Amino acid sequence: MYPKPIQQLLELFSQFPTIGPRTAGRMVFYLLKSKGNSFDEFLKALKNLREQMKLCAFCFNPFNSGVELCAVCKDPMRDKSILCVVEKEEDLATLEQTKTFQGLYFILGGTVGNLRKEDLQNLRTEELKARIEHPETFGVQASFQEIILALNPTTEGEATALYLERELKYAKVKLTRLGRGLPIGGELEYADAETLRQSLENRR
Amino acid sequence: MYPKPIQQLLELFSQFPTIGPRTAGRMVFYLLKSKGNSFDEFLKALKNLREQMKLCAFCFNPFNSGVELCAVCKDPMRDKSILCVVEKEEDLATLEQTKTFQGLYFILGGTVGNLRKEDLQNLRTEELKARIEHPETFGVQASFQEIILALNPTTEGEATALYLERELKYAKVKLTRLGRGLPIGGELEYADAETLRQSLENRR
Numbered sequence: 001m002y003p004k005p006i007q008q009l010l011e012l013f014s015q016f017p018t019i020g021p022r023t024a025g026r027m028v029f030y031l032l033k034s035k036g037n038s039f040d041e042f043l044k045a046l047k048n049l050r051e052q053m054k055l056c057a058f059c060f061n062p063f064n065s066g067v068e069l070c071a072v073c074k075d076p077m078r079d080k081s082i083l084c085v086v087e088k089e090e091d092l093a094t095l096e097q098t099k100t101f102q103g104l105y106f107i108l109g110g111t112v113g114n115l116r117k118e119d120l121q122n123l124r125t126e127e128l129k130a131r132i133e134h135p136e137t138f139g140v141q142a143s144f145q146e147i148i149l150a151l152n153p154t155t156e157g158e159a160t161a162l163y164l165e166r167e168l169k170y171a172k173v174k175l176t177r178l179g180r181g182l183p184i185g186g187e188l189e190y191a192d193a194e195t196l197r198q199s200l201e202n203r204r
Numbered sequence: 205m206y207p208k209p210i211q212q213l214l215e216l217f218s219q220f221p222t223i224g225p226r227t228a229g230r231m232v233f234y235l236l237k238s239k240g241n242s243f244d245e246f247l248k249a250l251k252n253l254r255e256q257m258k259l260c261a262f263c264f265n266p267f268n269s270g271v272e273l274c275a276v277c278k279d280p281m282r283d284k285s286i287l288c289v290v291e292k293e294e295d296l297a298t299l300e301q302t303k304t305f306q307g308l309y310f311i312l313g314g315t316v317g318n319l320r321k322e323d324l325q326n327l328r329t330e331e332l333k334a335r336i337e338h339p340e341t342f343g344v345q346a347s348f349q350e351i352i353l354a355l356n357p358t359t360e361g362e363a364t365a366l367y368l369e370r371e372l373k374y375a376k377v378k379l380t381r382l383g384r385g386l387p388i389g390g391e392l393e394y395a396d397a398e399t400l401r402q403s404l405e406n407r408r
Contacts, residue, residue: 002297003268005256009249017230022294026221029293031250032257032266033313039254043247045213046235050243052209053236062236064207089233090226093206109237 006032058131058138060107060124061092068139072096072105079103080135080142085128085164086150087111087157095150104142106131111151111160123160125167132171146174153180210236262335262342264311264328265296272343276300276309283307284339284346289332289368290354291315291361299354308346310335315355315364327364329371336375350378357384 001007006028013024031039053062056070063070072078082103086092092105106128112119135142149164151157165175181199182191191199205211210232217228235243257266260274267274276282286307290296296309310332316323339346353368355361369379385403386395395403 005252005268009253012246012249016234018227023222025294030220042216045216046247048209049213064209090229
């Protein structure tokens with residue numbers, strides 16, 4: 001056991017995603033060794049995050065200007081008939097960088113590998129339904145014709161998409177997924193069977 | 205690019221050991237999603253670390269009680285004739301948990317894979333020499349007969365041990381290393397050739 005201040009911070013760092021106790025320890029010792037100024041800079045950055053960032057009332061994307069909505073949701077030029085559901089903030093940023101998608105987003109907050117109640121609680125399923133039914137309540141004038149379930153093509157992503165398809169069936173809105181096939185630069189020789197099968201099916 | 209408060213903290217997290225930009229992003233978004241209380245708890249733990257922890261004047265181990273020395277260095281029962289040089293705080297904690305070693309420690313602060321000047325600066329070589337020559341200056345009445353270079357049996361650890369052996373030759377003190385061989389629970393079938401060679405040499 002380390003002294004209490006070390007142990008406490010180590011345990012908090014261990015709760016961060018993908019951080020185990022070993023990495024958490026390295027992080028604490030890194031902070032301990034860092035000079036006063038860089039420690040203060042770190043504390044300041046944390047406080048800025050705490051004070052300046054809000055979650056968008058509609059899509060849950062963090063933002064730091066304006067009143068209620070993030071830059072995407074309040075942009076009058078965005079296509080208000082199509083909603084792209086992503087797992088996490090990073091996925092939204094990655095899609096947005098492509099400058100291809102012009103609709104709105106919704107950050108689901110996770111994926112589930114099974115349909116256990118405690119896992120499903122981590123998804124913003126009810127929030128998603130509310131935004132599809134009454135977008136104006138959340139500050140957005142929209143009428144969605146299509147929902148893209150842009151989840152990862154992994155077991156968890158698939159399970160979550162299937163779950164959402166079932167949950168959203170009542171809404172009578174078109175549900176789609178991202179296309180499948182060979183990635184650019186990918187080599188046929190090394191592609192897995194399922195990707196190849198889908199690339200044959202979706203041939204263009 | 206993310207909003208500035210996110211980007212700033214993401215870059216600071218990326219500087220932590222073993223943390224890449226992707227993990228750094230996850231950490232920032234985890235903090236953003238965490239409720240006010242747990243964010244405050246995290247900030248408090250950081251402040252406690254900043255305010256309460258000092259580095260031991262002799263061995264550089266972090267501690268939070270007493271005046272100058274950590275619990276090991278100020279313990280009158282410890283063997284003041286043997287000094288164990290370790291790479292990092294975690295190594296000291298791991299050795300200490302075995303309750304086998306009764307001497308003092310010194311945290312070197314890293315290892316080097318080559319002898320470039322900028323890499324060698326990260327090692328506390330001069331601090332180590334000063335503590336071997338004049339331990340009393342750092343609050344410890346000691347006279348070291350043996351220095352154990354307890355570094356990892358890796359390329360970096362080996363290179364660092366060889367470097368220290370050369371640097372400490374003048375001190376006319378016995379320099380040793382940790383024993384080599386099969387680890388408990390290890391299987392001969394899966395041991396690498398070098399470990400086997402050393403386990404044959406060091407047979408008991």
